[in-house]
Amino acid sequence: MKSKIAWKLFAAFLIVAAWALVVSYATLVPRIDRFLVADIEKNLVQKANLIRDHVESLDDAQWGPREADALADRMSREIGARVTIIAPDGKVLGDSELDDADLERVENHLQRPEIQQAIDADFGSSRRHSATIRTDLLYVAVKTRRGFARVALPLKVIANTEAEIRRSIVAAALVALGIAGLMGLILSRSVVRSLLRMSEIAQRISRGDFSKRLYSIPKDEIGTLARAVNAMADGLETQWGELKREKNQLATILDGMIEGVLVTNAKGEMVLVNPALTAMLGLSGDWAGKTVLECLRNAAVNDAVERALSEKMPQEHEIQIFVGGQERNVVVHAAPLHEGSVSVFYDVSNIRRLENVRKEFVANVSHELKTPLTCIRGYAETLRGGALEDPSAARRFVEKIETNASQLQNLVEDILMLSQIESGRLEIALAPTPLKPAVDAICDEFSEMARAKKIELQNRVGGGVAAQADPQAFRQILGNLVENALKYTSEGGTVTVTAETKGGFCRLAVADSGIGIPEADLPRVFERFYRVDKARSRQMGGTGLGLAIVKHLVQAHGGEVGVNSEVGKGSEFWFTIPLEKTT
Ligand code: ADP
Secondary structure (H helix, E strand, O other): OOOHHHHHHHHHHHHHHHHHHHHHHHHHHHHHHHHHHHHHHHHHHHHHHHHHHHHHHOOOOOOOHHHHHHHHHHHHHHHOOEEEEEOOOOOEEEEOOOOHHHHHHOOOOOOOHHHHHHHHHOEEEEEEEEOOOOEEEEEEEEEEOOEEEEEEEEHHHHHHHHHHHHHHHHHHHHHHHHHHHHHHHHHHHHHHHHHHHHHHHHHHHHOOOOOOOOOOOOOOHHHHHHHHHHHHHHHHHHHHHHHHHHHHHHHHHHHHOOOEEEEEOOOOEEEEEOHHHHHHHOOOOOOOOOEHHHHHOOHHHHHHHHHHHHHOOOEEEEEEEEEOOEEEEEEEEEEEEOOEEEEEEEEOHHHHHHHHHHHHHHHHHHHHHHHHHHHHHHHHHHHHOOHHHOHHHHHHHHHHHHHHHHHHHHHHHHHHHHHHHHOOOOOOOOEEEEHHHHHHHHHHHOHHHHHHOOOEEEEOOOOOOEEEEOHHHHHHHHHHHHHHHHHOOOOOOEEEEEEEEEOOEEEEEEEEOOOOOOHHHHHHOOOOOOOOOHHHHHHOOOOOOHHHHHHHHHHHOOOOEEEEEEOOOEEEEEEEEEEOOOO
16 A cells, blocks of 8 residues: 555554454453353352242152252253252252262351352352362352252353353454455545545646646545635636736737846846847847846946835936947836836937937038128128229129029028938829930030030930939939039030949949049048038039938939049949839
């Protein structure tokens, strides 16, 4: 028997049953003995009375020692016990166990205890050894008119009866013990089986397996426990499901967030990091259990988390970190939790960069506006100061004012155009635009300027090619490039527009034989307000925004821009634009 409970129950059953049997045996057997002896005694008294009645019924003539002995022998045979007939003076008249010779020798029985008792109380009894027949006997004597009648039974007979009764009791006790043991075994096994089943289910639940239930439920306390286990499994399964759903929801939210999230325990050790934070800070995988300082190596973040933990107040810091060789601006918002802290990291690098760009732009615009405005004011003051009286000077100054005013106008128009493009307010309406006529129109527009500088302006774009472009934007792009080429090419030079198609796009190029651009400036010429030679550009009425506008418009069409140039030899500005869709 492996189970301890089964063994304990079985042993308890056996002990209780054995104890009950021992106690009842110990109390029952002496009682039975007493009852048996009393019954035998009663029986012997009845027999002695029978003999007394017989003795007393005889006439005196019929009575003498001879008759008494004969009566003793006869009655002994009848009742199956030793019979002694004694005279009132104690002389033994007859005895079923003694012959005549022995009778003569037998001593006076008056002092025998049973005879003494019978003298006082009609009958007496005694257990003792009979010296006469050398055996233990139970004597019962009754008083008669002619002395005493005594009946004796050997104690061995009584002992045999007692032993038989004891044997029966022991046999019955052993059978009862066996039945009790068997019942204990069956009961304990069924209890243990139910308990083992319940413990198996509880173990499954602890492993997160809620699939099993108890089906055979008895109508007792074990059944109540089994129902409670089933109810517990149902409840835990529901709660477990809800927890799992909530956990999945939280994981999905954390995974989908663009903000980084860091959760620490009360000791400041990291317990949760979402993928956005891993990417933002370039964390490796083994962050779990480390402190913020150990893992992030940033005193400001550590400070924010520690203060949130100790002061139980939200903290906010902006930090600079280097990830992959790039500086990033990150705002950290750390807040206390019940036991720990949660920090949210926002990458504000783009916001800060845009802020800087805007500041720079405002500074550039102010600067660009200042120069022509200062000039206009200067010329106006000079005119007011007396130059108005000198017509030729006045005319020159007014022309200067006009030039600066148109410079201002160009600037404002370019800024407006650029802000329209950048803010997405400029709508690009794509339409099939045949290239040759479009380029012809631009060449016509700038023919006067080319002629004035004796520059040969050529359109080498072949017919039959159409771009998918906004005609006005296309005019602006190519117009800016042709105008730049004419501006930065000396007299007698050439400006050529070419086109070639490649992979769904058309590459248009404006090549000139002008001054060229130093290699160091090439990467920056498409930036706003960037000019290789500021004075020259301004003199030409340039704003430094033309190429920036070209770049934005080309990108709005999904194309690219670029430049190849060599100082003193000329430049080639190119851009790509999608070809007309042939549906
Ligand atoms: P700008 O109004 O000054 O011409 P752009 O943005 O059009 O401004 O051009 C930026 C700068 O690029 C010019 O100031 C000039 O120095 C240089 N650049 C543009 N086109 C040419 C060209 N075809 N040849 C030489 N330099 C050029």
